[in-house]
Amino acid sequence: MAKKRREISETDGLSPVETDVKSGDRDSKLLKEAQHSIGGSTRMSLLILASIFACSAFVMYLVYRNFPELSDDEMQKIKIPKDMDDAKALGTVLSKYKDTFYTQVLVAYFATYIFLQTFAIPGSIFLSILSGYLYPFPLALFLVCLCSGLGASFCYMLSYLVGRPVVYKYLTERAQKWSQQVDKHRDHLINYIIFLRITPFLPNWFINITSPVINVPLGVFFVGTFLGVAPPSFVAINAGTTLYKLTTAGEAVSWNSLAVLGILAVLSILPVCFQKKLQQKLE
Structure with missing residues (x-):
C-alpha cells in the first residue's frame, strides 16, 4: 500500500501526457x-x-x-569423423585393435558417442555407421540406441540446469510452438517422441534442449529416444557393414530405407489415432 501511495504521489499534479511519460x-x-x-x-x-x-x-x-599405444599415422586418424573418409580411417585403426583391446575400444566408442550427443556436436551419424562395421548387428543396435538415449538425456539435464535462459533468449518462439504441440500429445507422449525421432520434422538438438523447458518428463524422454532412434540406427548400422563402399553419409540412406522409416513413423503414431477414434465413439 505504501508503494502504491508513493506511485500515486509521483503522478499527482501532472497532466495526462506527463503521467503517461512518467x-x-x-x-x-x-x-x-x-x-x-x-x-x-x-x-x-x-x-x-x-x-x-x-x-x-x-x-x-x-x-x-588408456588406449593402446598408437603410431603417429594412427594417432592422426583418431579423431571425431567429419565425413566418410574420416570414418573409414577411424574404422581402420579401431578394427585393428578391437579384438586385442576390446574393452578399451568399446569404452572409447561409448564415451565419444555420449560426449557428442550431450553437447550436440555433429559426428554421431558416422559413429552409428562405424558401429555396424566394428560389432555384430544386435550389439551395434543396442549400443547406438543406449548411447543416443543417454547422451540425449544428459543434454536434457544440462538444459534443465543451465539452458533455460538460453532457450528463453534465442529459441522462445520455436519453443512456444513446440510446447503447444506437446500439450496436444500429453496423453501419448512416448509415441510422439518416437515419431519425432524417426522423422526429420524437428532437429534432435532442438528436442534435447527444449524438452525440459516445456516439461517433457525425463523418463518419457529417455524411453521415447531409445526406441525412436532404433529405426534410423538400423539403416546406418546396416550401411556400416559395407563401410568401405560408401563415399558419403547420404549413401547410407536409400529410397527403400526411407520407405521403411516412413512406415515405422506411421506405425508409431497409429495407436494414438486408434485411441482418439475409440474415445470419440465411446463419447
Whole structure:
C-alpha cells in the first residue's frame, strides 16, 4: 500500500501526457532491468556450460590415455569423423585393435558417442555407421540406441540446469510452438517422441534442449529416444557393414530405407489415432 501511495504521489499534479511519460519511463526501466537480468543469467549459464564441457573433455582425454599405444599415422586418424573418409580411417585403426583391446575400444566408442550427443556436436551419424562395421548387428543396435538415449538425456539435464535462459533468449518462439504441440500429445507422449525421432520434422538438438523447458518428463524422454532412434540406427548400422563402399553419409540412406522409416513413423503414431477414434465413439 505504501508503494502504491508513493506511485500515486509521483503522478499527482501532472497532466495526462506527463503521467503517461512518467509511466512509460518506469516500464522502460523495468524492461531494461528484466533484459539485464536475463542477459546476466545467460552469461552465467554459458560459463557453467563451458566448465562442464571442459570437465567432460578432460574425462575424454583420460579415456584415450588408456588406449593402446598408437603410431603417429594412427594417432592422426583418431579423431571425431567429419565425413566418410574420416570414418573409414577411424574404422581402420579401431578394427585393428578391437579384438586385442576390446574393452578399451568399446569404452572409447561409448564415451565419444555420449560426449557428442550431450553437447550436440555433429559426428554421431558416422559413429552409428562405424558401429555396424566394428560389432555384430544386435550389439551395434543396442549400443547406438543406449548411447543416443543417454547422451540425449544428459543434454536434457544440462538444459534443465543451465539452458533455460538460453532457450528463453534465442529459441522462445520455436519453443512456444513446440510446447503447444506437446500439450496436444500429453496423453501419448512416448509415441510422439518416437515419431519425432524417426522423422526429420524437428532437429534432435532442438528436442534435447527444449524438452525440459516445456516439461517433457525425463523418463518419457529417455524411453521415447531409445526406441525412436532404433529405426534410423538400423539403416546406418546396416550401411556400416559395407563401410568401405560408401563415399558419403547420404549413401547410407536409400529410397527403400526411407520407405521403411516412413512406415515405422506411421506405425508409431497409429495407436494414438486408434485411441482418439475409440474415445470419440465411446463419447
